[in-house]
Amino acid sequence: MFDRFDIFFVQQLVNGFSVGLVYALVAIGFTLIFGVLNVVNFAHGEIYMIGAYAGLLAILVLAPPWVALLLLVLAAGIAAGIALERAAFKPFRRFRDEASLKSKAMRESTLLSSLAISIVVRESVEKIFGADMQAIPRAYADAMQEPISLGELAVASGQIAILAAAVVMFATLQWILKRTDIGLSIRAVAANPLGAQYVGVHVDRTVIATFAIGSGMGAVAGLLIGLYQGTIFPAMGFAPGVKAFVAMVMGGLNSIPGAVLCAIVLGLAEAVATEFFGQGWADLVAYVFLVLTLVFFPTGLFGAGRERV
């Protein structure tokens, strides 16, 4: 009897872990953009949704093989990210002096412009595709639901795919940041935009690259999670967006490893919470974590004294 409970509990943790990975996938791009621009990109959840819809369209029209599907969605995410940057962020970077760079008003204006874009995009998608859940064609959705048993535990192939995607994205991002020229520029702009432009860093191009990378990853996350859950809908980006935001704040606002870790903790905590409370209370966990972090660790759990992004 006790054994059964144990394995059930572990199974819950496994599920919580994979939910946490979902949040982590979203949080990676979110935190990258925050780290560089020091602004919250409220449209990141919509990039995630666009990724899912782009994937659905590709499946319906072309029925491409998996690799092609991933690349198509990656490209759609990159394009959407660049468009988003041009529309919502670029107009507020006209002023290059230090006062504007540090100005709260400038930051808050991109907060609102990205929110505005997110609403426009979400409503447009709703207008075109309808507000209802769209089912992913079986051939693709089923591939994510293959049961795989690990001893007494059961996981779906989709969970493995999400784990793999999270590992690959995290590793790719670290590689880009630490090993490539563009990564070096991204880190420099994150640390000091003014100093960076005077040593020859093309700040504009660096910001675009940041959006392209963050949004490409966001779109792929949307596709995978949409496939795994079997349905997509225009507002699907909201809930993971909120969780990713909480993970980012907990992780110290500009620490990608911190955000990933906190996203996983969040997923686990939600799974454990549903053990003791009803399912409906799971969302409360994120908000409680957020409040606790802000009260007791205002710089986040991993925030102080480390490199941005």
Add this chain to the structure above:
Amino acid sequence: MPLLEIDHVTRRFGGLVAVDDVSGAIAEGELVGLIGPNGAGKTTLFNVICGFTPPSSGEVRFAGELITGLKPWRICRRGIGRTFQNLRIFPNMTVFDNVSVGAVGRLGIGPVETLLRTRAARDRARDVSARTWQALERTELAPYAHLLAADLPYGRRKYLEIARALATSPRLLVLDEPAAGLNDTETAELARFIRTLHAEGLTILLVEHDMSLVMGICQRVMVLASGRKIADAPPAVVQQDPIVLEAYLGTEEPA
């Protein structure tokens, strides 16, 4: 042809004329000082040269080409390196990475090339690393290469900024009040260092408050007061100039 040519530059902020019809030139290989009391317009002129603010009228030419209106990174890539009075290092990156940013800035190789390890990417990575080490060695920062920039003592951070600017391979190096916050010993060391850079063939414009530094090492000094250029002559002449003495040094004996 002079390397840097400032041609009737005026910069207004509303009703305030911060820089008033200033002209001047710096020839290749010169070490020139730019001085003036607070509010004289030094920083504004400096910012016009580096592309931070466009001039209201007038032109700046570098190596014969017009650079007014270019973005700061473009001007940097043309060959003007600068340092900041209030340091703008990347505190939580290593000393090596800080300087690499300067070395990389000029021409980027994308992640795809890096991933495919194309010949160009490999050559460039080697080039970036070589230029970074060279800049670190010139500023004697090589032993600290793997320290975080934030962990360097203040005096060393000044050299880090200079190293980062040197890594961009500038033809003209503009130093903004490099002696600010340094004690006499450190200032003397800095003076020797600037002289060495100059002796190696670098053209330098030194914007400075510290008289002893400017008068001690510069070949020529431009003096700004209330936005106008009031003198442009070797230090010995400037120090005797009654207009300069009145406007800048007051009634005190020149240092």
